Amino acid sequence: MAADATVLSGSLSAPSVPKELERAPLVRNHRPIGWISDRICAINEGPTPAWWWVAFVISVGMMSTCFGMIAYQISTGVGVWGNCHPVMWGWPIINFVWWIGIGHAGTLISAILFLLRQKWRTAVNRAAEAMTIFAVMCAGIYPVIHVGRVWFAWWLFPIPNANGIWPQFRSPLMWDVFAVSTYFTVSLLFWYMGLIPDLAVLRDRAKTKIKQFAYGLFSLGWTGSNRHWSNYEKAYLILAGLSTPLVLSVHSIVSLDFAVSQLPGWHTTIFPPYFVAGAIFSGFGMVLTLLIPIRKICGLEDIITIRHVDLMCKVTLATGSIVGYAYGMEVFIAWYSGSPYEQFAFYNRAFGPYWWGYWTMIGCNVVIPQLFWFRKIRENLLVVFVISILVNVGMWFERFEIVVTSLHRDFLPSNWAVYKPTLIDVMTYLGTFGLFFTFFLLFMRFLPVIAISEVKGVTPQADPHHPLGGARHGGHHG
Amino acid sequence: MSTAYGIIAEFDTPAGAMHAAEKVRDAGFRKWDVFTPFPVHGMDKAMGLKNSKVGWFSFLGGVTGYTTGMLMIWFMNRFDYPILIGGKPMFSPFSAFPPSYELTILLGAFGALGGMLILNRLPRLHHPLLKHKRFELVTHDKFFLVIETADPRYDEAETRKLLESTGSPRIELVEE
Structure with missing residues (x-):
């Protein structure tokens, strides 16, 4: 049997790759697979660093502000916000769409890139999925408090109530309830399933009884059995297959909240793909914002390499360009429709009272990401970091433009007004960053930031047909 | 009555474990398994596993x-x-x-x-292998093949000989 395999692999060996076409390895410096566990677990096992405490205290403070603002809003009423006729969807909906959009990169990385066999995803998927879950938590707050009388928010769910009436499923707002709650639940399941083998790594390394118990409990008795891996990999593939249509549907349904209405500026068929591209664009912005400092602080330069950053910049460039195309097409269709209301909505966006928002959006989302065409820019981490933040500034202004400019001047000029947010709006929004970072810091402290077993699996040492994986002759994977 | 759970062979590389798995599969064992830190490409075939349900x-x-x-x-x-x-x-x-x-x-x-x-019969709060000290390395960088004593073909001397022929540098008995 072994002899046959040797003959086969010998005859199948591929011609060697020319030097200039060789790809940078996914894990640099030929790190052995044991080093990968040591490096990643060291982040959880070492003493709590001082920067962590500083960041954590600030985040908890901001999170408390968020809860304080929400308590004030609930006890006083939605009047504490800037939402006022005709702009009844102000910052809460802008922030809802913004946060949920950010989540999309995590699922794209974990699901779509998995189906496309993009092995580089293994270094970033864990942190990106955590980002998704925490971003969706931040997003989920807004629709609930936006209903005004929060104690009736459960009417959104099909639960029998004393009035004997049911939710109205012809409304896209109900579709949204199902889309967002499914998105959160499935992202959590996917994330947890990916964590099981890595929790077993932490369990086997744990020195204290508490850690052994906690990691042991949540790793469910994982032994790394190949009979288990076989079912595990199938389940992972199915979850990736299910999450792919899920991630595309969630932001499509969010866009239908707008597109199904009759309002000029909202009533367009381009919205679903345009929203999905924008969501992935902003999500990759956030992944870069988070991972560039993390790789430095946690000493993960050999695992999250320049090549990873480079590839993420390319995805940002591609999705940013799709978003730019959508902006252009919206304007074209507004002109081509011949509808004066539609034409006015877009003229008003670019040259009305909120012109600065529109041009910030164009600058940050369409113009600046074009710098990613240049390798020098993609490999300059400081520049990438700044651009990644600008991407999310731009995407926030996109949602601001869509929500506010469409509402503030619609059909009847007597109905027009100018919208201004209040301090409560601003503080609630800043507070959600506290919520996000509190959870993210806890994640960094107690869970493996990188999918250990998945990164091990993409090294040459993990390939039984590679000389480093123990094959006696270089195999066809060589 | 033996209190042994099985016999465990350690390997340093995925290829080592895979070739051993091919041998154990061809010898007709049923109650055995390979344990790896990550899913090894081709191991299902080497073990003769069917498509997952x-x-x-x-x-x-x-x-x-x-x-x-x-x-x-x-x-x-x-x-x-x-x-x-x-x-x-x-x-x-x-x-x-x-x-x-x-x-x-x-x-x-x-x-x-x-x-x-x-x-996978999970969650499972206890497993004899998880008490085996050396087995902790399964989540780190070692590969293990375990044949259970419950297997009808199990015979302490013969099975050990089979595992020795796979080139495993370390073969031990695991207690129940």
Whole structure:
């Protein structure tokens, strides 16, 4: 049997790759697979660093502000916000769409890139999925408090109530309830399933009884059995297959909240793909914002390499360009429709009272990401970091433009007004960053930031047909 | 009556474990397994495993989700309490589709995770191998092959000889 395999692999060996076409390895410096566990677990096992405490205290403070603002809003009423006729969807909906959009990169990385066999995803998927879950938590707050009388928010769910009436499923707002709650639940399941083998790594390394118990409990008795891996990999593939249509549907349904209405500026068929591209664009912005400092602080330069950053910049460039195309097409269709209301909505966006928002959006989302065409820019981490933040500034202004400019001047000029947010709006929004970072810091402290077993699996040492994986002759994977 | 759970052979490389698995498979053992820090490409074939059945659990979940969604919306908006909205039909498969689609995915995902756990008999709070000191390295960088004493073909001397012939540098008995 072994002899046959040797003959086969010998005859199948591929011609060697020319030097200039060789790809940078996914894990640099030929790190052995044991080093990968040591490096990643060291982040959880070492003493709590001082920067962590500083960041954590600030985040908890901001999170408390968020809860304080929400308590004030609930006890006083939605009047504490800037939402006022005709702009009844102000910052809460802008922030809802913004946060949920950010989540999309995590699922794209974990699901779509998995189906496309993009092995580089293994270094970033864990942190990106955590980002998704925490971003969706931040997003989920807004629709609930936006209903005004929060104690009736459960009417959104099909639960029998004393009035004997049911939710109205012809409304896209109900579709949204199902889309967002499914998105959160499935992202959590996917994330947890990916964590099981890595929790077993932490369990086997744990020195204290508490850690052994906690990691042991949540790793469910994982032994790394190949009979288990076989079912595990199938389940992972199915979850990736299910999450792919899920991630595309969630932001499509969010866009239908707008597109199904009759309002000029909202009533367009381009919205679903345009929203999905924008969501992935902003999500990759956030992944870069988070991972560039993390790789430095946690000493993960050999695992999250320049090549990873480079590839993420390319995805940002591609999705940013799709978003730019959508902006252009919206304007074209507004002109081509011949509808004066539609034409006015877009003229008003670019040259009305909120012109600065529109041009910030164009600058940050369409113009600046074009710098990613240049390798020098993609490999300059400081520049990438700044651009990644600008991407999310731009995407926030996109949602601001869509929500506010469409509402503030619609059909009847007597109905027009100018919208201004209040301090409560601003503080609630800043507070959600506290919520996000509190959870993210806890994640960094107690869970493996990188999918250990998945990164091990993409090294040459993990390939039984590679000389480093123990094959006696270089195999066809060589 | 032996208190041994099985015999464990350690390997340094995935290829080593895989060639050993091919030998053990060809020798006709049934109660044995390979333990690795990550899924090794080609190991299922080397062990002679069949395609995983997780897909059926997920499929069942998906079908349940879609049917539940459609029936729920029909029951609520058409049957139990119809409300006319803008002259639209009381029930339309199109407006009922998005929530049903999300429920398909939701229950399909629960099916995938649940199916994986059921087929793997997890969660499991105790396993003889997890008490074996050397086995801790299975989540680090070592590869193990274990043949259980419960296997009908198990014979302490013969099985050990078979494992020695695979080139394993370390063969030990695991206690129950």
